[in-house]
Amino acid sequence: MASDNRGTLPAYAEKLAWLESLEVGSPQDQRGRRRAMRAWAALWPVVLAIIIVLAVWQLIHISGWKRQIFPGPGATLANLWDQLKTGLLWHAIGTTAERAVIGFGLAVLIGAVIGALVSRIRPLRAAVGSLITGLQTMPSIAWFPFAIILFGISTTAILFVIVLGAAPSIANGLIAGVDYTPPLLLRAGATMGLRRLSLYRHLILPASLPALVAGLRQGWAFAWRSLMAGELLVIIANRPSLGVLLSTDQDQSDMQSATAIIIVILVLGILVHALFSLADRSIRRRWGLTGSS
């Protein structure tokens, strides 16, 4: 008891001072602080996870497992920092990002058109519906020999495989969205006089949006994988890309750089994924599908 009292008194004074410091701030300060608190609430689990990964990595390094080959986090992050200061890595990121945008964009266009046609035209669905699902499950790397023979060692070959990898998911997402458009809404649309194109534009497409976004997200995952595989297999001279850098690191057994590039690829993947989550969340909020609106 006595020891407790000795401990609480200074702690109490400290708490009081802290409370007072809270009240001193202007309303604007308080709003800013609240925003910072919210950002921190979202951020700290991520920071903690990164710290845990780095710690485990460091422990493995200290344990001495493959120490000659496998670099610790310190050396790797230093290597990454050095590379970020050179133009080469940014050039490579630029090339890879450009291919990702063009390839994914083409896949969205082609996937959406195919999805729209297949979902509305019955014989077409019977003919190619299962083919689309088949293509979706096909490992896209298997297309590279085909693509390289067809287009040579070129960006076109890479884009071709990206589209083949991503378009089926996007088409299937749209088809699922059309299939699951609530019949009641279709009846409401029909009595309102929505027909054909206007029915598609004002009812079926917006109703399909959540499923389409899910398809886009999955399509992106396939596109990103196809792109990485393509950049490792289809190496074009004088066009540095993330794949080329990785491939060079492999040739030179530069494990530090290889790990640094993998981190870059991982971070890019997470960033794009976050964009899709943002889109998904905003749709859910607008539709009232979340608990808090």
Next chain:
Amino acid sequence: MVRQVSSVTVTDRRAAPAAAASVRLTGVSKVFGRGGSAVRALDQVSLEVAPGEFACLIGASGCGKSTLLSLVAGLERPTAGEVSIVEAGRGEEGGREGGRGVAFMFQEPALFPWLTAAGNIELALRARGTGKAERRQRTAELLETVHLGGFGGRRPHELSGGMRQRVALARALAQDADVLLMDEPFGALDAMTRDVLHDEIDRICADRQLTVLFVTHNVREAVRLGDRVVVLSSRPGRVIGEFAVLIERPRRIDSAPVAELAARITDRLREEMSRDGQ
């Protein structure tokens, strides 16, 4: 084409109530499925709703009430017989192509969740080819009509059940159809909200000279609202009785005359149901 005449503004329509249309069903049957599993939902139903009349359809569940509305709306075709919407002074118009000249209100509001309340109403106007500026103005007017003036920017999920059904009503009115079909539109609402909406339906339908076919399983509601109550038998649906409601408006759902007539209709329904049970 014929419908374009009715695209005048609300005030104009009040001045010209002659635009009303009537609904006519002649020997209409509807069979779902084929062979042994075929279900006869409607059998030889003949019914005429006069221009500006408010007719309530009542019957036990499974009597084909909703099917009947779908046929009138042109969402489905009758197996036999004929359904027509007759416009005053404009000859007959088969209700075959979905939704021509007929507005529909469902038990669920069936609002599009990706649009605001105003957006839902505007879309109905847009489907009819109304221009942008007029759409704005008409939407504002319609929101006022259903007493949702300040709620145009809300999304359906931000509105209460009663408010959603008001938006659905405004959306149906936006079609400016002469015939309004309602399939238990207040079935999912609490009694208080329903009573208020009854008053508004009364006012709006009288103002606009709407020809209404209102389906419900609530006998008092039918008597409260209708000029006439049509009783359907179940499986297959057949017209087995008609009651003219001569009670003066405004009516109250809990008034003695309403209760009295409702009791008579309920007796008739019970009789039918007990026969059905044998």
